[in-house]
Amino acid sequence: MITALDKDRIRLRDQARELAQGPIRARAAEVDRTEQYPWDHVDAMKDAGFLGMTIPKAYGGQSKDWLDAVLVIEEMAKTCSIAGRIAVETNMGAVSAIMAYGSEEQRKLAADMVLSGDKPAICITEPDAGSDASGMTTRADKRGNRYVLNGKKHWITGGGVSRLHLIFAKIFDEQGNFEGVGGFLAIRDETQGLEIVKREPTMGLRGIPEAEVAFNDMELPPSALIMPPRGLKKGFADLMTAYNSQRVGAGTVALGIMEGAYELALDWTEEREQFGRPINEFQGVQWRLADMSIRIAAAQALIYKAAESGKDGFPDKIMAAQAKIYTSENAIQVVNEALQLFGARGYSRNLPLERMARDVRMFTIGGGTAEVLRNVVASGLLGKKLPQTRDGYMPKMEAAE
Ligand code: FAD
Numbered sequence: 001m002i003t004a005l006d007k008d009r010i011r012l013r014d015q016a017r018e019l020a021q022g023p024i025r026a027r028a029a030e031v032d033r034t035e036q037y038p039w040d041h042v043d044a045m046k047d048a049g050f051l052g053m054t055i056p057k058a059y060g061g062q063s064k065d066w067l068d069a070v071l072v073i074e075e076m077a078k079t080c081s082i083a084g085r086i087a088v089e090t091n092m093g094a095v096s097a098i099m100a101y102g103s104e105e106q107r108k109l110a111a112d113m114v115l116s117g118d119k120p121a122i123c124i125t126e127p128d129a130g131s132d133a134s135g136m137t138t139r140a141d142k143r144g145n146r147y148v149l150n151g152k153k154h155w156i157t158g159g160g161v162s163r164l165h166l167i168f169a170k171i172f173d174e175q176g177n178f179e180g181v182g183g184f185l186a187i188r189d190e191t192q193g194l195e196i197v198k199r200e201p202t203m204g205l206r207g208i209p210e211a212e213v214a215f216n217d218m219e220l221p222p223s224a225l226i227m228p229p230r231g232l233k234k235g236f237a238d239l240m241t242a243y244n245s246q247r248v249g250a251g252t253v254a255l256g257i258m259e260g261a262y263e264l265a266l267d268w269t270e271e272r273e274q275f276g277r278p279i280n281e282f283q284g285v286q287w288r289l290a291d292m293s294i295r296i297a298a299a300q301a302l303i304y305k306a307a308e309s310g311k312d313g314f315p316d317k318i319m320a321a322q323a324k325i326y327t328s329e330n331a332i333q334v335v336n337e338a339l340q341l342f343g344a345r346g347y348s349r350n351l352p353l354e355r356m357a358r359d360v361r362m363f364t365i366g367g368g369t370a371e372v373l374r375n376v377v378a379s380g381l382l383g384k385k386l387p388q389t390r391d392g393y394m395p396k397m398e399a400a401e
C-alpha cells in the first residue's frame, strides 16, 4: 500500500519541480553536448537542500527517507537525467552504506563531503566481474597497520569528478587467508595509488564521466575500512543490502525520464495538427498516450512501494529489483513512443527526445542488468540459489574462521 503524499512531501516535490523546470532544464542540453559535469546543478541542488537529504540530522543532513529522495530524483530526471543521477548518488548507494555501517569518523567525513557538494563514487564493477560482482579480484592485503589495495574497477560513475570513493575489495589477512569483502573509503588526490585511468565515451548520460579507476599498491589505514555489521564474512551481502537503495534511485531516474518524455508528447500532440485537426484526435495517438500513462503509473507505484519498503532500513531487495526492471524497460518504451509522436522533430537534436532516448537506454544495464535482477527476484521468491549464480555451479571462496 502506498502512503498518499502528505503536505510536506507535496511541498518538497513542488520545490524540486520548480528547480528542475527552471535552471536545471535550461542547461540540460548543454550539459549533454559539452559532456561537462554540471557543477552549477550541484550548487543549485545543494542550496535547495537536495544533496545528502537522507543523511541523519546528527551529521548535518535532514534524516529524510527514501521516498523523499525519490520525489526529488523523479522531478530532476524529468528535465535532466544527470541532475537525477546526482540526487541518487548523494542520497543513496555509497552514502547510505557509509551512514549505516560507517564509524563515527567515516560518517562525519562522508556527510561533510556530500553536503559540501561531492558526489561519492561507488566502485564495484571490474573488467572481468560485472554481473558476477562477487567474482571481483580487487584485493586488500593486510600488511602491519595498513591495507594495501591492488586492482582495477571500470564504469565508475563520477570517476575524475568525485572525490570520495567507496571501493569493494576482497580482504586477505597477513597470511594470505581470504577474510571476506569490505568497503574502503579513499579520497582522490589525497590517496596515493588511486588513479583515474580513462573516461569511457558513452552513448548517453554524458554529463557525468564513467571512468576506469585503478588501485596500485594503494595504502589505507584500517580506519578506512567500513566494517559490515555482520563482519567481513557477510560483507558482500551487507554492502549489497545497502546497494538496494541505489537500485531504487536508478529506477527513479528512468521513471523521471519517461514522465518527462510523456509530458512533452502530451503537449505536442495537442499542438500539432495534421489532416485539419490536432493529432491527439486520432485514436491511434490516443491509445498510444493511454498505454504510456499506464506504464508510468505502474512504474511509479513500484518505485514508491520499493522506497517505502526501506522505511526502517534499506529497501527490500526483491522490491528494489522488481521496480528497477519494470521501470527501466518501460522507460525505454515510453521514450521511444514519445519520440515517434514527434515525427521527424523527435529525431532532431534540437529537441530533448533523442537525448532522453540515449540516456534512458542505460538503466537496464547499470546497477545490475535486467536479466541479473530477474535472477535476484526469482532466487528470492523461490528461496534458493539458481544455477546462473556463482554458487549454483562452483564453490564459493570460503572466508577464514
Ligand atoms: P556482463 O556481466 O558482462 O553481462 C553481459 C550480458 O550477459 C548482459 O546482458 C547480462 O544481463 C548477461 N548476463 C550475465 N550474467 C547473467 C546471468 N547469470 N543470467 C542471465 N544473463 C546474464 N559499476 C560500478 O561499480 N559503479 C558505477 O558507478 C557504475 N556506473 C555505471 C554507469 C553506467 C552508465 C553503466 C553502463 C554501467 C555502470 N556500472 C557501474 C557497471 C554496471 O553495474 C555493469 O555494467 C553491470 O553490472 C553489468 O556488468 P557488465 O557490463 O560487465 O555486463
Ligand code: COA
Binding pocket: 122, 124, 125, 130, 131, 132, 133, 134, 135, 234, 236, 237, 238, 240, 241, 244, 317, 366, 367, 368, 369, 372, 375, 376, 385, 388, 389, 390, 391, 392
Ligand atoms: N540485497 C541483499 N543481499 C544480497 C543482494 C541484494 N541485492 N544481492 C546479493 N545478496 C546477498 C545474497 O543473499 C547472498 O547472501 P548470503 O551469503 O547470506 O547467502 C550474498 O549476497 C551473495 O549473493 P549470491 O546471489 O549468492 O551471489 P552470487 O555470487 O551468485 O552473485 C550477484 C550474484 C549478487 C553478484 C548478482 O546478483 C548481482 O547483483 N550482480 C549485479 C552487480 C551490480 O549490481 N553491480 C552494480 C555496480 S554499480
